[in-house]
Amino acid sequence: MDxxxxxxxxxxxxxxxxxxxxSPSNRLKLVEELLHRSIPAAATExxxxxxxxxxxxxxxxxxxxxTFVPANSSWQGHWEEFISRRSPSAQEPGLLRDRRWVxxxxxxxxxxxxxxxxxxxxxxxGTSGVVLDGTHLDAALTGLYPLAxxxxxxxxxxxxxxxxxxxxxxxxxxxxxxxxxPAARLTSPVRVETTTWAGAxxxxxLIGQPQHDRPTGLALQSDRTALLTCxxxxxxxxxxxxxxxxxxxLPGCHGAPLxxxxxxxxxxxxxxxVRWHHGQLEAVAGGFEDxxxxxxxxxxxxxxxxxxxxxxxxxxxxLALTRAGVRAGEQLRYPITFNASVRSALWLDQRRxxxxxxxxxxxxxxxRTTDAGQRDxxxxxxxxxxxxxxxxxxxxxxxxxxxGTGIGVGLHRxxxxxxxxxxxxxxxxxxxxxxxxxxSDGPAYLLASLPDNNHTHVxxxxxxxxxxxxxxxxxxxxPAAPVVAYDAVSQSARGERRDYRLDKFPLACEGQGxxxxxxxxxxxxxxxxxxxxxxxxxDRRRMHREVEAGLRFGGNPHVMxxxxxxxxxxxxxxxxxxxxxxxxxxxxxxxxxxxxxxxxVAAGLADAHRDGWIHRxxxxxxxxxxxxxxxxxxxxxxxxxxxxxxxxxxxxxxGIGTQGFAAPELxxxxxxxxxxxxxxxxxxxxxWIFTGTWPQANVPLMPPPGPWYGVVRxxxxxxxxxxxxxxxxxxxxxxxxxxxxxxxxxIRAARLLEDANECDDTAAATQLLTLAADQPDSYELxxxxxxxxxxxxxxxxxxxxxxxxxxxxxxxxxxxxxxxxDWATNEEATRAIWWLLKVARLAAQEEQWPxxxxxxxxMCDWDGRWDRxxxxxxxRGWLITLxxxxxxxxxxxxxxxxxxxxxxxxxxxxxxxDLAIRSAIxxxxxx
Numbered sequence: 001m002d003x004x005x006x007x008x009x010x011x012x013x014x015x016x017x018x019x020x021x022x023s024p025s026n027r028l029k030l031v032e033e034l035l036h037r038s039i040p041a042a043a044t045e046x047x048x049x050x051x052x053x054x055x056x057x058x059x060x061x062x063x064x065x066x067t068f069v070p071a072n073s074s075w076q077g078h079w080e081e082f083i084s085r086r087s088p089s090a091q092e093p094g095l096l097r098d099r100r101w102v103x104x105x106x107x108x109x110x111x112x113x114x115x116x117x118x119x120x121x122x123x124x125x126g127t128s129g130v131v132l133d134g135t136h137l138d139a140a141l142t143g144l145y146p147l148a149x150x151x152x153x154x155x156x157x158x159x160x161x162x163x164x165x166x167x168x169x170x171x172x173x174x175x176x177x178x179x180x181x182p183a184a185r186l187t188s189p190v191r192v193e194t195t196t197w198a199g200a201x202x203x204x205x206l207i208g209q210p211q212h213d214r215p216t217g218l219a220l221q222s223d224r225t226a227l228l229t230c231x232x233x234x235x236x237x238x239x240x241x242x243x244x245x246x247x248x249x250l251p252g253c254h255g256a257p258l259x260x261x262x263x264x265x266x267x268x269x270x271x272x273x274v275r276w277h278h279g280q281l282e283a284v285a286g287g288f289e290d291x292x293x294x295x296x297x298x299x300x301x302x303x304x305x306x307x308x309x310x311x312x313x314x315x316x317x318x319l320a321l322t323r324a325g326v327r328a329g330e331q332l333r334y335p336i337t338f339n340a341s342v343r344s345a346l347w348l349d350q351r352r353x354x355x356x357x358x359x360x361x362x363x364x365x366x367x368r369t370t371d372a373g374q375r376d377x378x379x380x381x382x383x384x385x386x387x388x389x390x391x392x393x394x395x396x397x398x399x400x401x402x403x404g405t406g407i408g409v410g411l412h413r414x415x416x417x418x419x420x421x422x423x424x425x426x427x428x429x430x431x432x433x434x435x436x437x438x439x440s441d442g443p444a445y446l447l448a449s450l451p452d453n454n455h456t457h458v459x460x461x462x463x464x465x466x467x468x469x470x471x472x473x474x475x476x477x478x479p480a481a482p483v484v485a486y487d488a489v490s491q492s493a494r495g496e497r498r499d500y501r502l503d504k505f506p507l508a509c510e511g512q513g514x515x516x517x518x519x520x521x522x523x524x525x526x527x528x529x530x531x532x533x534x535x536x537x538x539d540r541r542r543m544h545r546e547v548e549a550g551l552r553f554g555g556n557p558h559v560m561x562x563x564x565x566x567x568x569x570x571x572x573x574x575x576x577x578x579x580x581x582x583x584x585x586x587x588x589x590x591x592x593x594x595x596x597x598x599x600x601v602a603a604g605l606a607d608a609h610r611d612g613w614i615h616r617x618x619x620x621x622x623x624x625x626x627x628x629x630x631x632x633x634x635x636x637x638x639x640x641x642x643x644x645x646x647x648x649x650x651x652x653x654x655g656i657g658t659q660g661f662a663a664p665e666l667x668x669x670x671x672x673x674x675x676x677x678x679x680x681x682x683x684x685x686x687x688w689i690f691t692g693t694w695p696q697a698n699v700p701l702m703p704p705p706g707p708w709y710g711v712v713r714x715x716x717x718x719x720x721x722x723x724x725x726x727x728x729x730x731x732x733x734x735x736x737x738x739x740x741x742x743x744x745x746x747i748r749a750a751r752l753l754e755d756a757n758e759c760d761d762t763a764a765a766t767q768l769l770t771l772a773a774d775q776p777d778s779y780e781l782x783x784x785x786x787x788x789x790x791x792x793x794x795x796x797x798x799x800x801x802x803x804x805x806x807x808x809x810x811x812x813x814x815x816x817x818x819x820x821x822d823w824a825t826n827e828e829a830t831r832a833i834w835w836l837l838k839v840a841r842l843a844a845q846e847e848q849w850p851x852x853x854x855x856x857x858x859m860c861d862w863d864g865r866w867d868r869x870x871x872x873x874x875x876r877g878w879l880i881t882l883x884x885x886x887x888x889x890x891x892x893x894x895x896x897x898x899x900x901x902x903x904x905x906x907x908x909x910x911x912x913x914d915l916a917i918r919s920a921i922x923x924x925x926x927x
Contacts, residue, residue, distance in 0.1 A: 004271065007143045008287035008333070010034070012567045014141050015329025034140060034147060056099070059148055063099040069121065070106050071134075079124035101129025102151055104137065116280075122161040130154040135164040135282050138328035142286025144168075144272040165281035172249030173232050180206035180242035180462065190450065192461065194427040198413065199467040202425055205445070206242045208460035215460060217256035217267075218434025218447040221247075226436070226445060226462070227257050227265065234267060234276075239445075239462075248276045256434055258296050266302045266324075268294050273304060273324050285324040285331040297323065297347045298491075304331075305345040309338040309357070309372075321345070321353060321366065323494065332495040332567055337552055337611070338362055338372035343387045346397055350491045354397055354416065356386040363416060367490040369555030371611075382412035382421035388435035390444055393470030398424065400435050400446065407451040413468065424468055429461060444468055485627060486563055486575050488523040493564035497571065500529055512539050512636060517576060527563060528576040542636040544569045549613065549635035558604035560624060560633035574633070577624035581685070584625065588689050591738070594708070597623070597630050597689075598734060601682060604632035606727040609675040612641030616670065618681035619661040620688060639671060660684065660695030664718055667697070676720040679730050683715025683723075707738040710774025713807070722801045737774060745775055749785040756797075757790045765789065765797035773804045776811035783824055786812060787831045791838040798839065799846055806854045809839065813858035816865050829866035833859055837871055841878060844886040852886065856893035860900025867903070876904050880913045887914035898924035 014030060055066040069075070075082040103125060105117045117133035125131060132154060140147035145168060153167045183190065183204040194202050217229035221236065227247060228235040234248040234257055250269060257267040264277035272286040273294065285304065292306040307318030319342055323332040336342075340357035347353055351366035361381045362372035372378070383401030390398040395416040403410050409432055411425040429448040437444035444465040449458040492499075501521055506514040507528070518529035532543045547565045550572070554561025565572035581588065581597065588594050601623055605615060615638050622634040637656055656662065656670035663680035665673055686708055687701030688694070695701040700716035703709055714733050717723045724730040749771055755764035772778070772786050786808065791798065798805045812832060818824065824832070840855035842848075859875070862868070882890055894901035894917065901924035907913045908921040 003143075004287045004289060007141075007271070008331075010141055011286060011329050011331065013329075015331075016568055034137075059151070064102055064151065065099045065129075066102045066104060068106055069103050071118075076118070077120070079118070079121045082121075083124045083126075083128060100155060101125075102154075103129055103131045105131055105133040106137070116163070117161055125160050127160070129160070130157075131161045133161075135280075136167075139164055139168075139272075139283040142272045142283040142328055144269060144274065144283040144286065163280065164283075165276075165279060168250060168281065170232070170249045170251060172246040175235065175245045178208065178211065178228075178230070178235055178237075178244045180208040180237060180244065180460065182240070182242055183207055190461075192428055192450070192463075194425065194463075196425050196467075197423050200411075200424040201466045202427065202446075203464050204461060205239065205464045206237070206460075206462040207450070208242075210457045210459045212457050214431070214449075214458050215433040215447060216254045218436045218445060219257045219259050219265075220436050220438045220445065221259050221265075223438060223442060227259065228434070228447065228460075229253050229255060229257055229267060234265065237462075248281075250274070250276075250281070255292070255294055256436065258294050258300070258302055260300050266294060268292055268304070273302060275326075283328060284326065285322065285328065288322070289318060293344055295345055295347060298350065303345075303347065303353075305342065305355075309336060309340050309342055321364075325494065330495070330567075332493070332565075334366050334370050334551060335548060336364060336370050336372060338364070340372075340378075343385065344389045344399075346389045346391060348391075348395065348416075350487075354389070356389050356397075356399055357381060358385060361386070361414075365555070366551075367487055367493075368561070369553065370551040371553065371555060371607075379414065379416060379419045380421070382414060382423075383410055388432055390435055390437055390468075392468055396470045398435075398444075398468060400432055402430070402432060406430060409446075409448055411446075411465075411468070413470075415470075425465070427463070429463075431458065433460065441469065486525060486527070486561070489520045489525050489527060489573065490561070490563040492522060493573075495565060495567050497566065499564070500527070500573065502529055510634075512542055518573070520573075526576055527573050529573055530571060532570045540569055543572065545638055545640065546634065546636040547572050548640075549608070549638055550574065552611075553604075553607050553613075556604055556607050557629055558600045558631050559607070560626065560631045575626055577626045577631070577633075579625040581620040581623045581630075581689070585620070585689050585692060591707075594686070594689065595734075595738065598682070598686065599731070600630035601632055601685070602727045602731055604630075605675070605678050605682075608635075608638070609678070609727060614639040614673055614675065615678050615681075616662070616666060616673075617657050618678055618685060619658045620685060623685070639673065657681070659697050660699075660701075661688075662697070663720065664698045665720055674720065675726050676723040679715050679723050679727070680717075680720070682730070683712045687712050687716070705777045709776075710737040710770075713774060714770070717801070717803055719801075719803060722803060745771060745778060746780055746785070749781055753785050753788060757788070757793055760793045762794075762796045765794035766800065769794070769797055769801075769804060769808055772811065773807045776807070776814070779815050779818075779822065782812050782815050783828045783832065787828070787835040789835070791835065791842060795842060798842060798851075799848065802848050802851050805839070806851050809836065809851065809854035809858050812836070813854070813861050816858075816862045824866070826866070826868065829862055830868045830870050833862045833866075833868055833871045836862065837875055837878070840890075844882065844890070847885065849885060849889045852889050853893045856890050857897050860894065860897030862900070863903055864897060864899030864901075872903060876907055879904060879907050879917055880910055882914055882917060887916050891916035891920040894920035895923060898927045902927070 057064055105121060116135060117131045122131050136150050139145045140150060150167060154162050186207060190207055192204050196202055213231050215228045215230055219227045221227050224239055226237045226239055228237055233246055233250040233253050235244050236247040237244045252269045253267050255268045257265050259265055264275055266273060266275050271288045273284045275282045275284050288304055288306040292304050295303050295305060297303040302324040304322045304324055307320050309317045309319035319336040319338055321334045321336055325331055338355055340360060342355050342357045344356045345353050353364055355362050355364060355372060359381055360378035362378045364372045383399050384404055385401045386399040388400040392398045392413050396413060398411055398413050400411045407428055409427050409429040412421050413424050414421040428451060430451040431449045434447035446463040446465060448461050450461055499521055500518045502516040502518045506516050508515040512534045513530050513532045516529045518527050520527055532539055547562050547569055550560060550562030553559040560574050563573045588597055615635060617634060617637050624631050624633050656666045661681045661684045663677040666677060684695045684701050687703055690703035691701060698718060703712055711734050715723055724733055749768055752764045752768040755761040756768060768789060772781055775781050836855050836859040840852055840859060843852035843855055901921050904921050905925055908918045
C-alpha cells in the first residue's frame with residue numbers, strides 16, 4: 001500500500017504542472033525524484049550546459065546523460081543547433097564520451113501542447129542518442145513501466161525514437177487459438193440449460209475452444225464486434241463469425257475495457273489505467289489497488305473503483321471512486337465510506353453511482369457526500385458475488401453472479417427506487433468473465449465458461465440477452481427533485497484551479513489559509529475558494545482532513561460541503577456563506593433563533609460523532625449561515641476515527657482547538673477524546689452568545705439565570721464523564737431545560753424527593769440534584785426540597801458528580817440571606833445547617849476536599865446568620881475528630897466564615913482537636 005501511496009503522491013505533484021507555470025527547475029526536481037524511485041541504484045549528478053541543468057547517472061554499469069527538453073523551449077525549430085552544441089565536437093567533448101544520451105522531451109503545462117516528441121527533434125538527434133517524451137514519462141510516473149527499463153528498451157531499438165506502444169506492446173499470442181464458433185455451426189452441439197423470467201430471453205451465441213488463459217472483461221466495440229480482455233491484451237471478436245484478432249497486444253490488461261465514442265479504448269493494466277487510440281498508447285492514471293474496476297461516468301468519462309470498504313475494527317478501508325481525467329496527474333480521488341466488500345459499480349447519472357457488494361449495495365451521490373449511508377439506506381444484493389453489473393433502465397440495474405454450485409450462473413434485476421429484486425435468468429455455466437451492452441436499446445452479452453471439473457483450462461461461452469431492460473414508463477413520472485444550490489459546481493468538479501475566477505482580495509485570512517469570493521466560470525455560480533497558505537506537511541494534512549470531512553458529511557444540511565478540491569489539497573471550493581455566528585450574536589439571543597442554531601450544530605456534529613469524528617474546534621467563526629441554515633465548517637483539526645489519526649506532534653503538546661472553547665482534556669490528549677469534547681465547546685458557544693465575553697481556558701462561561709443556564713452548566717462540566725456523552729443526551733438536556741413542561745420544577749422536585757428518600761432511588765436523587773444545580777436561584781426548591789434529601793440515601797448521587805454537588809452546596813449557601821424580602825424560618829435554617837453538616841461528614845470521609853470546603857463554609861454561613869444552637873453539639877463533636885487533609889480543609893473554611901466559626905469556641909480549648917482547627921476558631925473569636 002505504501003508503494004501505491006507513493007505513486008499517487010507523485011502523480012499529484014506531477015499534475016500541478018497544469019495549475020501554474022511549471023518551471024525548468026521544478027521539472028528537474030520532479031525527474032530527479034522519479035529517477036531515484038525508478039532507478040534506485042542510480043547516482044545522479046547535475047551538470048550545466050548553456051545555462052540548462054542536465055543529469056548524469058549510471059545504470060547497470062553504463063553511464064547516461066539525461067537532457068531535459070521543454071516543449072516550449074527556445075530551441076524549438078532550431079534543434080540542429082541544439083544538438084550540435086551538445087555533440088562530442090562541442091566545447092566539452094568529454095560530456096558525451098562513453099555515455100548514452102537520452103533527450104527527455106518534457107510536456108508543457110498548456111493543454112494544447114502535445115505530449116509526444118517533436119519530429120524535428122527526433123530527426124536532428126539522428127544516431128547520437130534517443131528521445132523519450134511525455135508518454136514515456138507518464139508511464140513511469142503512473143507505475144506502468146520503470147523509467148530505467150524504458151530507457152534501456154529505447155536503446156535496444158537502435159533508432160532515435162520509439163513510441164511507448166512500440167516499447168510495451170507485443171506481437172501477441174496466436175489470435176486464431178482464441179477464435180470462437182457460432183453455436184449453430186458446432187458439429188457437436190453444446191446444450192446449456194437456461195431458465196428465464198420477467199420477459200427476458202437468452203441464447204448461446206459463440207463457444208470457444210478450451211484454453212488456459214481466462215478472459216477478465218468484456219465490452220462492445222460496435223454492434224458487430226466485442227472486445228475481450230485477456231492476460232495478453234485486448235482481443236477483437238466478431239460477434240457473427242467468432243473470428244478474433246488483437247486490438248491491443250499489451251500484457252497485464254484486466255477487467256472490462258471502456259470504449260469511447262471517438263474510438264479510444266481505456267483499460268486497466270496492472271495498477272494503471274491506459275488509453276489506446278489510433279495506435280498511440282498513453283498511461284492516464286495510476287496507484288490503484290489490485291482488482292480495480294474501470295467504469296464509464298457521465299459522457300463516457302473514465303472512473304475507477306478501487307480498494308475495499310471492509311474494516312476490521314479500525315479505519316474506513318481504502319474504498320475510493322476516482323475520476324481519472326484525460327492526462328496523468330489529473331485524477332481526482334473520492335474516498336468512499338461503505339463498510340462492505342464492494343465488487344463492482346455502475347454510474348447512474350450526474351455524480352451518482354451504484355456500489356454493488358455482497359450482502360448489500362448502496363447508492364452514493366458524490367455531488368452531495370462520499371458516505372453511502374447507514375444500513376437502513378442500503379439495498380439487499382440478490383446475488384452472492386456481484387462482480388458484474390449493467391444498467392437496465394432508469395434506476396434499475398442487473399447483477400450477475402455464480403450461484404455457488406460451480407455449474408450455475410444467475411442474473412437478477414434490482415429496482416433501486418423500490419429496493420426490490422427479481423430473477424431474470426439462471427443458466428448452467430461456470431465462471432463469469434464479463435457482462436456488457438451498448439448504450440442503445442440493443443441486446444446485452446454475458447461472457448462465461450462451460451462447467452468443467454478440470455480447472456486448468458476454460459471454454460468461453462458468449463450468450464446474448466434480450467428483454468432484460470425496463471421499458472420507459474408510459475405514464476407521466478413524478479416531478480424531479482429540485483436541484484440543490486451549488487450542485488452544478490459539484491457535479492462538474494474536476495480539481496482544476498483554472499475553473500474559478502477569484503476576486504483580487506481575500507474575504508478572510510486564517511492561520512492556515514485565505515478565503516476568496518470566486519466565480520465558477522462554467523456555470524457563473526459564486527462560491528468560496530479556500531486556498532492553503534501554509535506549505536508544511538501538517539498544513540497539507542489539515543486541509544486534507546477538511547476536504548475529507550466536507551465530502552463525507554456534506555450530505556448533512558448542517559455541515560459545510562466541499563464542492564471541488566485540488567488533488568494536492570492546496571485549495572478547495574465550498575458554498576459562499578452569508579454570515580457566521582460571530583456576526584449574528586445579538587439576534588441569536590432570541591430563544592427561537594438560539595434553539596434553531598443549537599439544534600443545527602448538534603445535527604451537524606451527530607453524523608460525524610457516529611462515525612468516530614470529533615470536530616475539536618467548535619467556535620463562533622466556524623459555524624456559518626448558508627442559505628438560511630446553520631452549518632458546521634472548518635474540520636481541519638478534526639480527530640478522525642481510530643486507526644486513521646496522524647501523529648499530532650507539537651500540536652498535541654500545545655493543546656488542540658481554540659483556547660476557551662476547547663474542552664480541558666484537549667490540552668492533555670487531543671486523540672483520546674469523545675463526543676463530550678465537542679459538547680463542551682457547544683456549551684461555551686451558548687455562553688458566549690449570551691455574554692459576548694471570550695471564554696477563558698477551563699472556565700465555564702455561564703449565561704444569566706434562565707432556561708439555558710442548566711444546559712451550559714451540564715455541557716461544560718470540567719470532567720468529560722459528567723457531561724452529556726453524545727448529541728442525543730445533549731439534546732435531551734436542551735429539551736428538559738428549555739422546553740415547555742407541564743409541571744413546575746418544585747412539583748417535579750417533590751416527586752423526585754419522595755422516590756429518593758422512600759425508595760432509595762439513586763436516579764431520582766441524581767435528577768433532583770441536577771434540577772437544583774440548574775435552578776440555583778430557586779429559593780423554594782432549595783429550602784423545601786434539597787435540605788430534605790436523605791444524605792444516606794443520596795450518597796451515591798452526591799459523590800458521582802462532586803463538581804455538581806459543590807455547585808448545589810454553594811447555591812444553598814447563597815440562600816442564607818433570604819429571597820427578595822422572604823426569610824427562612826428557624827426550622828428551615830436549622831434543617832439547612834444539619835444537611836450541610838451531613839454532606840460535610842460524607843465529603844471528609846470520601847476525601848472530596850472542594851465539596852468539604854463548600855459544605856463547611858455553607859454550614860458556618862447559615863449558622864452565623866441564624867444562630868441555630870440545635871446542631872452545634874454535633875458540629876463540635878465532629879470537628880474534634882478531624883485530622884490531616886480534612887482538618888486543614890475545614891480550618892480554611894472556618895477562617896473564611898468567622899461569624900459562624902466563633903460559635904464553636906469550646907473546640908479552641910479542646911486539646912483533642914487538630915491545632916489548625918483550634919487556631920481558626922481562636923482567630924474567629926477575635927474578629
